[in-house]
Amino acid sequence: MEITLTHYLVLSSVLFAIGLIGVMRRKNLLMLFFATEILLNATNIAFAAISHYIGDLSGQMFAFFIIAIAASEVAIGLGLLIVWYKRTGKIDLDQMNSMRG
Amino acid sequence: MLDHILSILIFFPALAAMLGFVVTKDSMRAYGIAVAFVEFVLSLWLWYAYDPMISGMQFMESAPLIKSFGISYLLGIDGISLFIIILSTFFTLLGIASLTETRHVKNLIITLLFLEMTMVGVFAALDAIVFYVFWELSLVPMLYIIGAWGGALRIYASVKFFLYTFTGSLVMLVGMLFMAYFYYQATGQWSFSILEWYRLILPENFQLWLFAAFFIGFAIKVPMFPFHTWLPYAHGQAPTIGSVILAAILLKMGTYAFIRFSLPLFPDASVYFMFPIAIIAIIMIIYTAMVAYAQEDIKQVVAYSSISHMGIIILGTFALTVEGVSGSVFLMIGHGVVSGALFLLVGVIYDRRHTKLMSEFGGLASVMPRYATIFGIMMMASVGLPLTINFVGEFLSLLGFYKQSHMITLTAGTAIIVGAIYMLSAYKKAFFGPVTNEENRNLKDVNRTEMLGLIPLVIVAIWLGVYPKPVLEPINNSVESVIQLMHDKAQSQEAKARIPNLSDVSGMNSMQEAH
Amino acid sequence: MELYLYIALFAPLVGSLFSALFGASAKTSLTGYVASGLLFTSFISSVLLLNYVLGGHTVHVEMMTWMATGNLYIPFGFVVDQVSVVMMMVVTIVSTVVHVYSIGYMDHDKGFNRFFSWLSAFVFSMMVLVMSDNFAGLFIGWEGVGLCSWGLIGFWYHKESATWAANEAFIMNRIADLGMLIGIFMLYWNVGSLQYDVVFAEIGNLPVVITTWIGIFLFIGAMGKSAQFPLHTWLADAMEGPTPVSALIHAATMVTAGVYLVVRANPIYDLIPNVGIFIASLGAFVALFAASMALVNRDMKRIIAYSTLSQLGYMFVAAGLGAYWVALFHLMAHAFFKALLFLGAGNVMHAMHDELDPFKMGGLRKVMKGTFVMMTLASVALAGIYPFAGFFSKDLILEVGFVEHHYVIYTVLLLTAGLTAFYSFRLVALIFHGEERYKLFGIHPHEAYKFMLVAMSPLLVLAIIAGSFKMTYFQLVMNLLPATQYHVHNQTIFWIMTIGTQLFVIGAILFAYKKYSNWNSVPDGTSKMEKSFGYKLLWNQYYIPKFYEEVFSRPYLELSKVAWKEIDLKIVDATVDMIANAIYKTGENTRDIQNGNLSTMLRWMVFGLVVLLALAVAFTVGYNAVGA
C-alpha cells in the first residue's frame, strides 16, 4: 500500500483529535502541556507532508517555526508550572479557581 | 455678539459652572443666581432681537465639526424653540433662586448650570447629532440630581430614568443615521443638518420605519403611554428643583422633537400614524388622569397630571394644522410654567412637613392662605381655565385636532373633565376641610424666598393666558412654515388632504373638502 | 360710550382685585364698601348704556387680540346691544343689591374680604359672558363664572359638604363645557370665525346636519350651566354656599347663562326647529320634575333652588319654541323675584342661626315683618299672580306653548304653575305662620339689619313692576330677536286661559296655606305620607344623586385605583421592570459558565470549535446538495 498524502493528513487529524481530547480531559497541568504539544506536532506532520507533496518549502518552514515556538512555550509553561507548584504544592487544575463569575 | 448669541447662551452656563468650582460654598447660591440671571437676561435679549415676522431660522451659526461625516455645529432658532429656550433659562433662574435644598448646594448649582447648557443646546441645535449630544447629555445632570438629592428610592428612580430614556434615544440615533444615509444616497454627501434633511422626500415605507425609530426616542422622553412609568418614580424621588426642571423643560424635549423632526421629515408617516398616536394621546389623557385621581401622594398627582397634559400636547402636534401645532407649542410653554409652579408648590409643603401624602394634610387653606391661593391659581391654570396660560394651548390643540377627527377630539376633550376631577379632589383633600393634623396647625405660610419663585410664575401664567399674542405670533409664523413644508412634501393623497395648504388663497375651500 | 362699556365691565374686576389684596388678612368693611361702590358704578354705566341702546345704537369694541393663529382670530371684543344690555342690567342690579346685602350678611364671617373678592370676580365673569362679541369670549365668562361659583359654593371650605358640592358643581359644569367647546370647534371649522356677527351671517349656508350638531353641542353647554336634567344635581347641592351667593349666582345670573346662550344664538336655533322642540320638551320636563322635588323638600334653600330649576325649564321652553324674547323676559323677571326670595331666606337663616328646615320655624312673621312681606310678595310674583312680574313673563310662556300648538308642553307647564304656587306658599306658610316651633330649639330670631332690607327693596319693587316694562322691552329686543307676538287670537279662549290659570294658581296657594299655616310639629319621618313610595321618591330626588354616586363617582374612583395599582404598577411598569430583570436574571443564571475552572474553559473553546466545524460541515453538505 502506497502511503499518500491522505494518510498523513488522517494521521495528523487523529493526533490532533487525541491532543484535543487530552486538553479536555487532563486535570494535571503537566499532562495538559503534553496534550498541547501533541496538537502542535500533529500539525507539523501535516505541514511537512503537504510541503513534500506540493513541492513547496514554506510548509516545512512553518513546521520549523512551530517546533521553535513549541519549545519556547514549554519553557514558559514549565516555568509557570514550577512557580505554581512552589506556591500551592499542587498542579491539579481543579484547585485553580480563585477567580470565577 | 448677536451672531454668536446662541453659542453664548449654550456655553455661558457651562463655563460659569466650571468656574463655580472655585466659588466658596456659602457664596454659591448668590453666584448661581447671578449666572442664571445673566443667562435669563441674555435669553430675553434674544427675544428682543428676534424678528417675529420671519418664519425661518434666525441667529444661525455654523461650523464644521466632523466634516467628513457631515456633522456640523449648526445652531438656529425659530419661534418654536425661542420660547422654550427662554422657559429653560427662566426656570433655571427661578429654581436656583427659590432653592431650599441645603445639602451640597455647590454641587447642585453646578449641576443645574450644566443642565441649563444641555437644555438650551437641545432647543438651539439644528444638526441632528448636536441635538442628540445635548439630548443625551441632559440625562447626566438629571441623573445626578435625582440620584444624589432624591428620596428613599432615588437610585432606582434615577437609574430607571436614565436607562429608559437612554435606550429610547439609541433607537432614535439609529434612525438619525439612517436619515443621514438616505441623504448620502440622494446627494452623495453626508449631512446631519436638519435643514438639509427637510429637503429630502422619502418614500413612504421608509418614512414609516424612520418615524417609528424616532418615535421610540421621543415617546419615552415625552413620556407617552405605555412608556411613561419612569416619570412617576423620577418625580416622586427627585428633589423639588429636579421635578421642576424635569417637568417644565426636559419633557418638552420630546414634544419639541416631534415638531422639529417627525412632522417635517415624515409628513406621510405623520398622517399615517396620526390616528394611532391620537389613540395613545387619548389613553394618556384619560388613563393617566384616572391614575392621578387614585394617588395618595400630591406630588404623584402632579406627576401623572403632567403625562395627561402631555397627551394634549401630542394630540395638538399631530393635528397637523397650524392651530393645533401652534397650540401644542404654546401648551408646552404653558405646561412648563404650570407644572413647574405646581412642583415648586409641592416642594414648599414638603419642606415644612417632609411628607407629600395628602392624608397628612387637610385644612391647609386656613393655615396657609397665601399658599392656598397660589396653589389654587396654579391648579386652575392646570385645569385649563380660560385666561390662564394652559387654556390657550389646550383650546388650540383640541381645536386643531377637531379638523382631523371629531370623535377623537370629543374623547380627548374629556381632559377638561377628568383633569378637573383629580385636581379638585386633590386640592380638596389637602386644603379644605378642618385641620385634623396637629402638626399642620402652626405651619408657616410661604416665605419671601418662595414667593420670589412663585409670583413670577403666577404672573406669567395669567399674563400669557390673557395676552398670548407676543408668544403666539412668532410660534404661529414658524409653525405655518412647518405645515406648509409638510404639505409640499406630502406624497400620499391622504396626507395632501389632511395637511392644509397655506399658500392656497382659497384656504377655506380645502377646509370644506376635508369635511 | 366705550368708556362706559369698559367701566361697566371692569369696575367689578377692580373691586375684586382690591378685595383680594386683603384676602388673607382680617375683615375690613372697606372691601365691602369699595366692592359695592364699584358695582354700583358698573350699574350706573349699564344704565347709561341702556339709555344709549334705547336710542337705537349699539356699542361694539375690540379691546385687543386674544388668540390668533392660523385662520383663527379671537379678539377680546365686547358688544352692548339690545340683548346684552338687558342681561347687563339684570346682572348689575341684582349683584349691586347682593353686594350691599352681603355687607350685612357676612358681617361676622372671617372670610369677609375673600367673599367680596370672589363675588366681584363673579360679576366680572358674568359681564364678560354677556358682553362678549364672540363664542370664545363667552366661553371665558362661562368658565369664569364656573370658577367663582366653585369658590363661593365652597366658601366655607372647612365644611366637607360645601367643598364636595363645589367640586360637584365645577365638574358637572365641565362635562357640559366640553359640549360647548365642541360646538365652538364645529363653528370654527365650518364658519371660520367665532364672532357672533360672522357666525350668524354665515350659519344659513351650512348644511342642516352640521347646524343641528352645532345647536346640540352648544345646548349641552347650556344644560350644564342652567342645570337641566340630567346635569341638574349640582344646583341643589350648591346651596351649601352663603345665601347671597345662591341669590346672585344660583338664581339670578349664572344659571340663566344657558338660556342667554340659546337666546344669543337664536339665528342658529331658528334654523333647527327640531332641536328647539327638544329643548322645549326638556325644559317642560325639568319644570315639572324640579317642582315635584320641591314639594316635599325640607330645606328652605333647596326648595327655592328647585324652584329656580323649574323656572329655568320655563325659560327653555320659551327659547326652544323660538320665543327668545319671552325667555329673556322671564329670565329678567325671574332674576328679580328669585333673588329677593333667596335674600329673604338669608334673613331667615340668620335669624334662625343657619337652620334650614322650615318645619323647625313657624310664626316668624311676628319678629321679621319686613322679610315676611318681601318673601310673600316674591312668592306671589313667582306664582305668577297679576299684576306681579311673574304673571307677565310666566303666563306668556304658557301662551307661547299654546299658540305654538304644543299642548302637552302647555299642560305640563300649567300643572307646574300650580305646583310652583303650592310649594312656594308651603314654604311661606311654614316659615312665617303657625306656631313658633323654633322655640323648641331655643332659638331667638331677630330681624336682619335695616340696610339689608333697604338693599333688598329695589328687587321688591322690580318684582312687582317688572311686568310693566314688557312693551318697552319688546321694542328694544325686537331689533335683534325674532319679533313674534304670542297672542291667543281668540279672545274667549284667551280670557278663559288667563283667568283659569289665575284661579288654578290661587287655588294652589290657598291649599298650601290651609295645609301648612297651622302646622305645629316637626315631622320625624313616621307619618304615613312620609313612608309612601311617592314621597320617598321625591324626597330622595328620584334617587338620581344616589344613582350618580353608585354608577359614576364610585366606579370611577374604583376604576382609577385599579388603573393605578393593577394596571400601571402591575402591568405597564412591571413589564418594563420585568424586561430589565429578565436580562439581569439571565446574567445571574449563566454566569456559572465562567466557573473559574481551566478545564471547563478549555472545553468551552473546544465546544466552540466543534460547533463551528459542525456548522461548516452542515453548510457544505447543504451547499453541495443545492449546488448539485
Place this chain on the structure above:
Amino acid sequence: MLDSIHISMASLNIATLAPMLIATVGALVILMIDLLKGGLNKSLYIMVSLLFLLLDLGSLVDFGGVFLKNGTVLGFFDVMLMDGIAIMAQIIIVVGSMLFIPLALTSKRFHEYNYPEYFALFLFMIAGFQFMVATDNLILIFVGLETASLALYTLIALHNRSKSFEAAVKYFTMGALAAGFFAFGSMIFYAISGSVEINQIATVLAQDHYSNIGYVLVAVSFMIAAFGFKLSMVPFHTWTPDVYEGSSAALAGYMSIVPKIAGFVVAMRLFEFLVHSGVVWLQVILYIGVVVTMTASNIWALVQSDVKRMLAYSSISHAGFVMAAILIGTTQSNTGLFLYWTLFSFTNLGAFTMLWVNRQKNLLPGQSSDHPYEKFSGMVKTMPMGAVMMGLFMLSLAGVPPFGLFWGKLYMIGAAVSGGYTVLALIMALNSAIAGYYYLKLIVYMFMKEPMVGYEKFYFMNASHSLKTIIGIAVVGTIFSVLAVNPLLVVITQFVYNSGY
C-alpha cells in the same frame, strides 16, 4: 537542487523591518544595561523604553508619509507588508504602549517593575505585535503572535500574586490551544492553496471558485476559534475576566487595547476577503458571533461585583461591537474600527488607570477582589475630581455624547446602517443601552452613595505624577475627542481605502 538565490538589498527593503527592529533593539539595550550594572531604578528603564517607543513611532509616522505618497511597501521577500492598516495598527500599538509604560511609575512599589526584564519583555511583545500586523504571511503572523503572547504571559505572571499566576497559567494554556488551532487552520489553507500568504490564498481560492468550500470552511472554523480566543469572542472569551482580574489594572487596561487591535488587523486580512467573496456561512457565523459576544458579555458584566471584572466583560463587549466592522466589511466600517479603537484606547486606558491609581498593596479584610464596587462608594465626597473623571470614562464607555466613544459608536452604527445591516445596527444600539446599566452602577456608587468609613486613605493611594498625567491625557482625549474625530477620520479613511479595505 535549489537555484542559488540572488537577492538585491533594494528588493529586500530592510527598512520595512525598522519599526520592529527598533523595539527589539530597545529590549536588548535594556538587558545590556542591566548586565553592565544591575540594581538600577525602574525609572531609567521606563525612560529608555519610552525613548525607543518614540523612535518606533517616528519610523512609523515616516512610513505613513511614504504610504500616502507611494502606497503599500513590501519588503523582505514580500513577507513584510507595510500597508495602511498595518501602519495604523502599529501606531495605535505603539501609542498605547507609550501611554502604558509610564504607569509603572507608581508611588507604591510593585514587584515586577524591579526587573529590567519586565521592560525588555514588554518591548519584545510590542515587536511581536508589530510583526503580526505588518504581514500577510501566516508564518510570520504565527511567530509574531506567539512572541507577543509568550511575553505577555510572563508579564502577567510577574505581578507575583497568587491570582496572577493562576491568570497566567490559564491564559497560557488556552493560548497554547489557540496556537494549535491557528496552526491547524493554516495547515488546511496551505493544503488547499499551497501557500501561506493570505493574498495568494485568496487568489488561489478565487481562481478555484471555492470548489473546496468545505475545506475552506473548516480552515476558517479553526481560524475563527484561534482569533476568537485572541479577540475574546464568546465562547472563546472565558480567559478574559480571569486574566484581567489576575493581572495588574494597568496591564489589564493594556491587554484590553493593544493585543486586540493586532488581532483585529489579522482578522481583517483573513476574513474580509472571504466575506467579500460571498462566503455566506462566514457572514452568518460572524453575525451570530458578533451579536452573541456583545450581548452575552454585556449581560455577564451586569452581574459583576468587581469593577475590574466588569470592565473585562465590557472590553469583550466592545470587541464584539468592533468585530461587526469585519462583518460589514466596507471602507466605512473598517475606518470605524480604527476610529473606535483609537477612542476606546483613550477611554479604557483612563478607566483602568483610575483603577490602578486606586490600587492598594494588599487586599483589605473582607475584600475578595481588588476593586469591588463598594470601594468607590461616595467617592464624589472624598475625591470629587477623581470621581468626576471616573464618571466621565464610564459615560464615554456607555456612549454618552459628546465623550470619546460616542463618536466611535456613531460611526460604527452608521457603517452598519449604510452597509445594509439594519437589524445589526439596532442590536448594537440596544446593547449600548444594556451596557449603560453597569457603567451607571459605578456612577451610582460614586455619586449617590455615602462613603464607607475608613476607606478614604485608599483612594489615590497609588497615585503619582505620571499616573495623573496619563489620566489627564485620557480625560482630555475623552472630552475633546469631538475635535479629533474629523482629522482622524480623514487620515484613517485614506489609510484604509488605499490599503484596499
